[in-house]
Amino acid sequence: MERADGLLRVASTHYTLSMDKDVNGKMTWQPLLELFTKATPEQARALEDDTEGVLKRLLTDTDNTNSLRVIVSRARENARGVQDHITKEVWEAVNSIYHLAEGKGLEDQLSSYGALNVMEQFARHCVLYTGITDITMPRGLGWSFMNLGKYLERSLETLALTDKQFQLIGYDMDEAKDIVQWRYLLYSLSGYELHLKTYRSPHYNLNVLHQVLFNEYFPHSLIYSLTRLERHLKNVVKENRSADSDALVRSFGRLHSRLRYMDPESINGRILQEFFMDFRTELLQFGKRLSQHFFSYS
Amino acid sequence: MSLDHLLQEYRCPEGIWDEMRGPDHIRDHYNRVFHSLRQLEVGSLIQKDRMAAELFMNQGITFTVYSDNKGIERIFPFDIMPRVIPGREWDHIENGIKQRLKALNLFLKDIYNDQQIIKDKVIPAFLVASCPHYTREVFGIKVPHDIYVHISGIDLIRGNDGSFYVLEDNLRTPSGVSYMLENREVTKRIFPNLLTDSQVRRVSNYPLLLHEILLQLAPTQISDPTVVLLTPGVFNSAYYEHTFLARQMGISLVEGRDLTVDNHKVYMKTTNGLERVHVIYRRIDDEFLDPLVFRPDSALGVPGLMSAYRKGNVAIVNALGNGVADDKAVYAYVPDMIRYYLNEDPLLPNVPTYQLSDPEARAYVFGNIEHMVVKRTNQSGGYGMVMGNKVTDAEWAKAKAAIEKESRNFIAQPIIPLSTVPCFIDGVFQPRHVDLRPYALYGPQGVKIVPGGLTRVALKEGSLVVNSSQGGGSKDTWVID
Numbered sequence: 001m002e003r004a005d006g007l008l009r010v011a012s013t014h015y016t017l018s019m020d021k022d023v024n025g026k027m028t029w030q031p032l033l034e035l036f037t038k039a040t041p042e043q044a045r046a047l048e049d050d051t052e053g054v055l056k057r058l059l060t061d062t063d064n065t066n067s068l069r070v071i072v073s074r075a076r077e078n079a080r081g082v083q084d085h086i087t088k089e090v091w092e093a094v095n096s097i098y099h100l101a102e103g104k105g106l107e108d109q110l111s112s113y114g115a116l117n118v119m120e121q122f123a124r125h126c127v128l129y130t131g132i133t134d135i136t137m138p139r140g141l142g143w144s145f146m147n148l149g150k151y152l153e154r155s156l157e158t159l160a161l162t163d164k165q166f167q168l169i170g171y172d173m174d175e176a177k178d179i180v181q182w183r184y185l186l187y188s189l190s191g192y193e194l195h196l197k198t199y200r201s202p203h204y205n206l207n208v209l210h211q212v213l214f215n216e217y218f219p220h221s222l223i224y225s226l227t228r229l230e231r232h233l234k235n236v237v238k239e240n241r242s243a244d245s246d247a248l249v250r251s252f253g254r255l256h257s258r259l260r261y262m263d264p265e266s267i268n269g270r271i272l273q274e275f276f277m278d279f280r281t282e283l284l285q286f287g288k289r290l291s292q293h294f295f296s297y298s
Numbered sequence: 299m300s301l302d303h304l305l306q307e308y309r310c311p312e313g314i315w316d317e318m319r320g321p322d323h324i325r326d327h328y329n330r331v332f333h334s335l336r337q338l339e340v341g342s343l344i345q346k347d348r349m350a351a352e353l354f355m356n357q358g359i360t361f362t363v364y365s366d367n368k369g370i371e372r373i374f375p376f377d378i379m380p381r382v383i384p385g386r387e388w389d390h391i392e393n394g395i396k397q398r399l400k401a402l403n404l405f406l407k408d409i410y411n412d413q414q415i416i417k418d419k420v421i422p423a424f425l426v427a428s429c430p431h432y433t434r435e436v437f438g439i440k441v442p443h444d445i446y447v448h449i450s451g452i453d454l455i456r457g458n459d460g461s462f463y464v465l466e467d468n469l470r471t472p473s474g475v476s477y478m479l480e481n482r483e484v485t486k487r488i489f490p491n492l493l494t495d496s497q498v499r500r501v502s503n504y505p506l507l508l509h510e511i512l513l514q515l516a517p518t519q520i521s522d523p524t525v526v527l528l529t530p531g532v533f534n535s536a537y538y539e540h541t542f543l544a545r546q547m548g549i550s551l552v553e554g555r556d557l558t559v560d561n562h563k564v565y566m567k568t569t570n571g572l573e574r575v576h577v578i579y580r581r582i583d584d585e586f587l588d589p590l591v592f593r594p595d596s597a598l599g600v601p602g603l604m605s606a607y608r609k610g611n612v613a614i615v616n617a618l619g620n621g622v623a624d625d626k627a628v629y630a631y632v633p634d635m636i637r638y639y640l641n642e643d644p645l646l647p648n649v650p651t652y653q654l655s656d657p658e659a660r661a662y663v664f665g666n667i668e669h670m671v672v673k674r675t676n677q678s679g680g681y682g683m684v685m686g687n688k689v690t691d692a693e694w695a696k697a698k699a700a701i702e703k704e705s706r707n708f709i710a711q712p713i714i715p716l717s718t719v720p721c722f723i724d725g726v727f728q729p730r731h732v733d734l735r736p737y738a739l740y741g742p743q744g745v746k747i748v749p750g751g752l753t754r755v756a757l758k759e760g761s762l763v764v765n766s767s768q769g770g771g772s773k774d775t776w777v778i779d
Contacts, residue, residue, distance in 0.1 A: 077532065080358070080532050080537070080541070081531075081532055083541035083542075083544070083545060083551065084527075084541060084544040084545055084549070084550055084551040088357075088545065091357075091358065092356055092357055092358070095356060095357070095358045096356055099355055099356070141569060236569065239570050240569055240570045240571065294569050
């Protein structure tokens with residue numbers, strides 16, 4: 001569900017901003033295709049200006065394993081399998097998004113000017129799901145595991161989107177890029193307004209990097225997600241202490257500390273590029289160890 | 299247009315008992331429903347129908363059809379017109395089912411222990427021995443409180459004489475109770491005033507009653523026994539019901555791979571380690587329960603479960619081996635069981651049944667096939683039935699050959715025109731055949747039956763097959779006093 005929410009925000013942001021062609025220069029769908037599909041570079045280039053085609057690929061194409069329809073269907077199947085651990089309200093919320101995604105005529109709506117309405121409708125359902133989950137789920141193991149999944153996904157999404165944007169300027173923190181050009185990333189992460197209120201200096205590249213990585217008040221920042229991951233991980237292992245669970249907590253603690261005690265000014269160029277790649281790899285490894293530790297049937 | 303016009307025009311076929319309309323009058327117990335509906339407009343009822351469908355869709359109240367190519371999950375069709383049963387008639391049904399269940403329970407205890415009923419030649423030994431569900435592996439196992447049939451669904455039909463008959467007993471893993479409960483919740487949304495005014499007996503306490511019984515079956519005297527619901531998983535046709543009941547009772551929903559047996563005790567694998575399990579409400583057939591004893595290729599069961607069951611370290615609901623009592627050939631002897639064990643006459647009669655292993659009965663059935671329905675003794679879901687009035691010559695030739703080859707596995711019954719109930723289909727009221735499945739719970743304190751049960755509807759015009767897997771739907775059942 002977190003991935004669905006992220007996909008919708010990114011797609012609708014891109015759709016809206018792409019209409020301001022004179023401000024953003026030549027903005028194409030290629031970065032999103034690279035992020036959310038397995039399209040080859042050639043396929044991505046062929047589709048990069050085809051808004052309708054890309055939206056269908058991202059939202060309704062069942063051959064794309066990261067399309068909204070497929071993601072929501074998987075979420076729903078997961079929810080079906082754990083109905084004794086989630087509330088009825090949470091199940092109904094997931095189920096209603098599923099039926100919306102399976103609805104006939106969705107492709108036609110995306111073809112017309114109604115594309116943004118469709119995405120907003122889904123986005124509202126996702127927000128409703130988040131609220132219902134927050135209000136109804138008891139704060140037990142089920143809640144902790146849901147949040148582990150959610151914040152892991154959010155961390156990876158923040159890293160992937162930020163990496164993509166910095167790639168466009170060659171990871172050069174001194175490369176001139178004004179705030180209007182950073183809107184794409186900030187809107188995609190729902191952080192534009194916070195940025196305007198928090199960061200006043202003209203060092204936009206550094207400010208944006210600080211916000212998405214280190215700002216503890218920003219719900220989509222990496223540090224925010226890691227802090228909550230650590231809390232929920234500790235809740236999960238609280239009554240299940242073992243050598244393996246302790247090792248899991250320690251390895252995550254090291255990852256968290258690495259970010260917490262990093263000097264933002266020192267990240268530039270190649271270091272930044274390596275940072276994005278290494279951190280994503282370590283997060284993915286953490287996710288795998290988490291699954292193996294708690295959900296392996298061996 | 300008001301519904302008054304449609305209701306006045308409602309007619310059912312000749313010679314069929316209609317639940318609402320008698321030969322020249324509306325039956326008393328339907329008066330309130332009839333007169334309330336007369337005040338409504340057709341558009342209003344269409345809207346209620348649509349709302350009901352949306353409610354089912356949003357809550358994911360589904361079932362899975364194994365042979366459907368279009369998609370494995372379907373919303374269970376629901377007709378908004380309630381089926382009404384007067385309280386005094388229900389009380390008779392309730393007493394009849396209690397009597398029947400007591401006898402069946404005693405039969406199961408007897409057949410897996412002393413087998414006195416066979417020794418006294420009330421039931422032929424070969425019938426029991428040849429039943430594919432007679433489970434020799436459970437012979438002699440002591441079950442808690444000597445209760446074998448904790449949960450049952452007894453299928454009833456009403457013939458054109460207005461009497462209820464028992465069509466079949468479902469004593470293994472009867473399903474449909476979740477639809478009964480959800481139907482009532484949906485009806486509360488679409489007919490709130492009518493439901494209240496009619497003083498309908500409630501059904502909502504079923505999960506609490508069931509949970510209470512499950513707790514009482516725990517093998518050891520502990521204050522908080524662990525009860526789990528064992529499901530085959532998301533691809534099972536009744537998976538929705540499994541999740542529904544687990545949630546309503548507040549118990550864990552597990553699959554076979556979530557359980558393990560160690561030192562003849564059953565444990566559940568949790569993120570906090572192994573947790574002892576005391577009672578398993580299983581929705582898996584006997585043959586898949588333990589691959590070490592039954593089907594070795596079963597991936598659904600728990601290796602070693604039978605050893606824990608034999609030792610009395612875990613209670614399993616329903617008990618293993620119940621299939622011998624709901625075999626369609628053994629069904630014909632239930633009235634005899636009632637007389638034998640209880641010294642009473644059956645309150646609810648059986649549908650006349652011909653054992654096709656009997657040459658005379660077979661000859662009679664073959665000579666009158668157009669009035670008969672032939673069933674396999676170990677089939678369910680409406681599959682494998684041959685409707686004599688609709689079968690083609692080629693199909694009948696094939697069926698005859700199968701019967702002659704394994705006659706023990708077939709029975710025949712006269713085609714009984716099931717009673718009809720008005721259904722709101724395509725904007726008009728149309729009669730459709732129904733049956734009734736009351737659900738009974740048998741615990742240490744006796745038998746409890748939820749008022750009404752599930753009314754199953756054959757939604758296809760003229761069809762007598764009410765099973766959900768073959769186009770059937772359901773209705774809310776109101777027992778009113």
